[in-house]
Amino acid sequence: MAILTLNNVQKNFGETAIIRGVSLDIEEGEKHAIIGPNGAGKSTLFHLISGLYKVSAGSITFKESEIQDKAPYEISRLGLARSFQVTNIFQRMNVFENIRCALFWSKGYRYSFWHLLGRQKELNEQAMHVLEQIGLTDKALFPSGELAYAQQRALELGIAIASGAELIMLDEPAAGMSHSEAETSVQLIHKITEGKTLIMVEHDMNIVFNVADRISVLVYGEVIATDSPENIRSNASVQEAYLGEVATSA
């Protein structure tokens, strides 16, 4: 069953069409990668699904409700979480607070000003558990803005997955990482998305073929192919449009 359905989604910025009619079904539990050359509209597509941008036409259905007109926080409450390509954390708060804030809504605290956080044992334990998952336990009280880059990326993932959302969207989780750092983050992605649905944009083909069950190729705002990694690898038009050497060497 599809957890997320895009139906002829379009996005124009002024006269320029960035997304030109994307239709896509994401099955529940699958790990789906979106690849494509720079400027293909991958991040724009993420922004449209998560509500940061409004679609120009078309519809997006998440768990049977139409979300194309909803605000990001409403979409997030439905159980769709995302990370960002450029690290997007709460810079002046410590690592633990970053994660704890990401837990509030799903734990039902809403806008409460009558719960004292020091007394919320379960919440605090949950936050420590997430820190453990992303390997930042010893940095819990460290100002997040002063973390090393790879650690900030881990925190970025942590904020996205903390709420326990069913659908997780990761925008280039390994951007700017060294080879070994990227390897660590693949393991991390496997670990934190277990039993969940994942949509991922990534340039590193090692990661894509390592993680994804299915791959969609986005070129100039259109999906030219959606298939299993093996078939994408051997698809002639994909090779021509994008993969080229990367696929053969991977």
Add this chain to the structure above:
Amino acid sequence: MVQLKRLSIWIGYLVVMLVLPQFFDSILSVSIFNQMAIAIVFALSYNMLLGQGGMLSFGHAVYFGFGGFLAVHTLIMIEFETVYFSILFIPLIGGVFGLLAAIFIGSFSTHKAGTVFAMISLGMGELIAASSLIFVGFFGGEAGISGDRTYGPPFFGVEFLRDVEIYYVAVFWVFIATVFMYLFTQTPAGRMANAVRDNPERAEFIGYSARKVRFISFCAAGLFAGIAGGLFALNYEFITEETLNATTSGRVLLMAYIGGLGYFIGPIVGAVILTLMNSLLSNYSDLWMLYLGVMFLLTVLFLPRGFAGFIMMHQVAWVRGTIKQLALPYLLTGVPALLVMLSAIALIEMSHVEADVLQFIGFTLEPALLTDWLMVGIVGTGSLFAVRKSLPRLRDAWDSANTIPSEGGS
């Protein structure tokens, strides 16, 4: 252990406030304490906006003044026996109306932070200040309105005739307000205010409407500003348009900023410093506003985290026990720096004073004598030179006191 420490800080805070009039019992000092009490609540409420919520407001006096006006109106109603209750609860009246004003104005001003919010706050501040001269019935025009707190029913025999009695009422409210404002920072709404301050975009992706988070902080800030306004009304028994105009809004910004926005205690420090400067310095020099401005400038340039931030900077050295190493370098730079400051002030005062002689910290200076100008100038320049000379040493001492030696032993 941590809880015990925290509790002892709160008890210390309360005890200090309670015993202050025992040591300084002159009419002047009690009046200064009352001003401090009002300023502390007001500045803390301002920090809920700027320090914790990232909302730069140029119109926070609106809620202070509005709460104050309603409090004075309540005093008048008590006087004419329209209502009957102890004036002890007057600050709460101020708080309720501060909150109502914040709910109304916040409903449209909290959509955006940054420049938009700042401009709306400025506009609303001007608008309310201007209408205070239009709606004379409510605001009393230029003269303001006045009440009399002594008409209320006595509270266990206390009739609130003396300022010191009002001081204890103020301590009660300051303590309660401080506790609740602190507790607010320990709740989900308080933490999300920090999150929205840091990154409103990301806050929306973890389920929170940045607008609503801001709105809640804004309302809380309005409530406590109103309580401060109510205390003002009780203390002075009259209120004028000045309490809700841009001057008052500017002053609370200065207090919070000079004290340090990033720390809960910052605005308390700022409120104490500014009230002292306001009341004491103004006795000695009519140029005190100039000095205040310079101090603000220096704070922004050199102590961006305020006085509280300056104190907290020493935490590492304190914990490591290396703070002793800093004492001498501080003295070597601090004394000449103080001399530079005093000479600068002396020069400014000499050019300003209308009398023939100027009494300045025990020295008699004659502005007509060139030698006096020269003397002060030489002391100032010499000290400036000494500051520049000693600064590198202070910097080195600071680095060695704060650097944790790495395993490599660098």
